[in-house]
Structures are given as C-alpha cells and as structure tokens.
Amino acid sequence: xxxxxxxxxxxxxxxxxxxxxxxxxxxxxxxxxxxxxxxxxxxxxxxxxxxxxxxxxxxxxxxxxxxxxxxxxxxxxxxxxxxxxxxxxxxxxxxxxxxxxxxxxxxxxxxxxxxxxxxxxxxxxxxxxxxxxxxxxxxxxxxxxxxxxxxxxxxxxxxxxxxxxxxxxxxxxxxxxxxxxxxxxxxxxxxxxxxxxxxxxxxxxxxxxxxxxxxxxxxxxxxxxxxxxxxxxxxxxxxxxxxxxxxxxxxxxxxxxxxxxxxxxxxxxxx
Numbered sequence: 001x002x003x004x005x006x007x008x009x010x011x012x013x014x015x016x017x018x019x020x021x022x023x024x025x026x027x028x029x030x031x032x033x034x035x036x037x038x039x040x041x042x043x044x045x046x047x048x049x050x051x052x053x054x055x056x057x058x059x060x061x062x063x064x065x066x067x068x069x070x071x072x073x074x075x076x077x078x079x080x081x082x083x084x085x086x087x088x089x090x091x092x093x094x095x096x097x098x099x100x101x102x103x104x105x106x107x108x109x110x111x112x113x114x115x116x117x118x119x120x121x122x123x124x125x126x127x128x129x130x131x132x133x134x135x136x137x138x139x140x141x142x143x144x145x146x147x148x149x150x151x152x153x154x155x156x157x158x159x160x161x162x163x164x165x166x167x168x169x170x171x172x173x174x175x176x177x178x179x180x181x182x183x184x185x186x187x188x189x190x191x192x193x194x195x196x197x198x199x200x201x202x203x204x205x206x207x208x209x210x211x212x213x214x215x216x217x218x219x220x221x222x223x224x225x226x227x228x229x230x231x232x233x234x235x236x237x238x239x240x241x242x243x244x245x246x247x248x249x250x251x252x253x254x255x256x257x258x259x260x261x262x263x264x265x266x267x268x269x270x271x
Contacts, residue, residue, distance in 0.1 A: 044148065045148055045151050045152060045155070046127060046131065046151070049124070049127065049155075050124075050127075053085070053088070053120075053124050054085065056117075056120060057083055057084040057085035057087075057088060057120075057121065057124070058082075058083045058084075058085055059083075059117075061117050062083050062084040062085075062117045062121075063082070063083050063084075064117075065084065065115050065117035065118050065121075066078070066081060066082075066083060066084050066086075066087065068112065068115065068118075069087075069108060069109070069112055069118060072108075072112065073108040073111075073112075075104075076101075076104050076105050076108050077097070077101055077104075077105070078090075078105065084117060084118070084120075084121040087105065087109075087121055087125075088121055088124050088125050090102075090105070091105060091106065091125045103171065103172065103173070103174070106122065106125065106173045106174050107169060107170060107171060107173045109121060109122040109125070109173075110122060110162070110165060110166070110168060110169075110170060110173045110177075111166075111167060111168065111169050112166075113162050113163075113165075113166045114166040114167060119159070119162050119163070119166070122162055123155070123158060123159055123162060125174075126158060126174065126177065126178070129174060129177075129178045130151075130154050130155060130158050130178070130181065131151070132178070133154060133178055133181050133182045133185060134147070134150050134151055134154050134185070136182065137150070137182070137185060137186060137189060139151070140189050140192070143189050143192050143193045143196070144189075144192060145226075145229075150185070150189070153185065153188055153252075154181065154185050157181055157184045157185055157188070158177070158181050160184075161177055161180055161181060161184070162177070165177070188252075192252075195250055195251075215238065215270065216235075216239065218269075218270060219231045219232075219234060219235050219270075222269075227265065227269065229251075230261060230262065230265045231265075233247050233251060233258070233262065234262060234265060234266070234270070236250075237262065244258065244259060
C-alpha cells in the first residue's frame with residue numbers, strides 16, 4: 001500500500017503545457033480522445049485536423065477574420081474569397097497562385113496571426129511542411145515509441161512559433177518558420193533521448209539492490225516493455241523521492257494526467 005500512497009500523492013495545481021495556449025486549443029478541438037501521444041498513427045492527428053478545419057474555416061468568426069485580412073492587406077489577392085478555407089486552398093501547390101503570391105499571403109497571415117482564426121489558418125497551411133520536418137527527423141524513430149507523439153509535439157511547437165512571431169513581417173515566412181520548428185523539435189528529441197539514457201542508467205546503478213527490494217525487481221521486469229517509461233517514472237518517485245511536478249516536467253506531461261497514469265500502473269501492476 002505504501003507504493004500506492006506515494007504514487008497517489010496530492011495532485012499538483014497548474015499544468016505545464018508544452019503546446020502553448022493556442023496549440024492546446026488546436027489539439028482539444030481537432031482530436032477525439034484524451035491525448036495525442038496515445039494515438040496509434042500520426043495520420044490520425046492530421047486527418048482529424050483537416051476534417052475539423054472544414055468547419056472551423058467557414059465559421060462566422062473565420063469570415064470576420066478574413067475581412068480584416070482583406071482590409072489590412074488589399075494587395076495580396078484574397079479579395080473575392082468567402083472564408084478562410086478559401087485562403088488555405090489557394091495556398092496549396094495547385095491553388096492557382098505563383099510561389100511569390102503564396103509567399104505574400106503567408107507573410108500577411110504571420111503579421112496578423114495574433115488573431116486566433118488567422119493563427120489557425122496559417123497552422124493549417126503549414127501542415128505539409130510540418131510533416132516534412134517530422135520526416136526529416138525520422139519521426140523520432142529510436143527515441144519515441146509512437147510517431148504521433150513527434151507529430152503532436154511538432155504541431156505544438158509550430159503553434160508556439162506562430163504566437164512568438166505574430167506581428168513580424170517576413171518575406172520568407174514559411175521557410176523561416178519550418179527551419180525554426182526543425183531546431184526546436186530536434187532539441188526536444190535530444191532531451192528525450194538523454195532522459196531515456198538516464199533512466200536506463202538509474203536501473204543499471206541499482207541492479208545489486210534487486211534482491212533486497214521486491215518492488216525494484218518488479219520495476220526492472222518492465223524493461224523493454226510498453227510500461228518501461230511509467231516504470232522509470234515510478235522509480236523516480238519512490239526511490240529518488242522526486243516530486244510529481246519534477247517528473248511530469250521531465251516527461252513533458254501534465255502533472256494531473258501523469259498522476260492518474262501512475263495510480264493506474266500502481267494499482268494494476270504493482271500492488
């Protein structure tokens with residue numbers, strides 16, 4: 001029972017949200033289910049976003065945002081469009097606009113993406129480029145278990161970049177954004193790899209204690225399984241005394257979500 005009490009400690013107030021406020025809005029509205037990282041295929045995330053955009057891009061709010069874009073940037077060639085779905089469509093490779101024309105529209109969207117609707121439109125436009133960045137980094141193969149986790153993090157980082165760069169005027173906005181995204185995603189993968197190696201080292205350093213600790217032996221038995229990650233986090237909580245907030249930050253997860261996951265693991269696999 002001591003394990004259950006330790007893992008089930010009081011919930012930490014306030015969630016560390018790596019996706020950022022607008023990124024969270026996108027994830028919550030675009031994906032059915034509790035977490036992007038639990039989805040089995042990264043294409044499910046993208047398909048959900050595309051289906052969601054068909055509605056979001058045509059709402060009254062989207063039309064009002066388009067009117068603002070047309071008023072502030074009358075020379076970018078979006079007059080006559082009915083909604084933001086139309087803007088995203090003409091920004092596709094086969095949308096009938098030249099590379100220069102598309103670049104001017106993206107430049108204007110970045111300048112105005114303090115508007116949530118235009119932010120969402122620009123994120124939708126960047127989806128093919130975001131997938132390309134993930135592909136360049138092999139979707140985190142060998143570092144994360146599920147490619148969808150890499151895609152979801154890339155979406156969150158891209159949304160953060162749009163928030164950080166909102167109002168800037170960049171002639172090559174799309175390439176600049178994707179280049180910055182690649183750097184952020186690579187750094188995240190490097191941290192994930194380092195955390196994984198540290199967890200394995202902790203297991204190795206405590207190998208002699210297995211016989212004297214049935215719990216440690218049980219946690220070690222999950223090496224190489226689908227529960228290796230949560231077993232490592234349990235080790236950090238029980239044997240290292242690390243706080244829930246600290247392990248959640250290292251795991252890039254919300255404390256409340258991780259708390260429930262730890263409780264489930266302890267009840268069903270440890271107690």
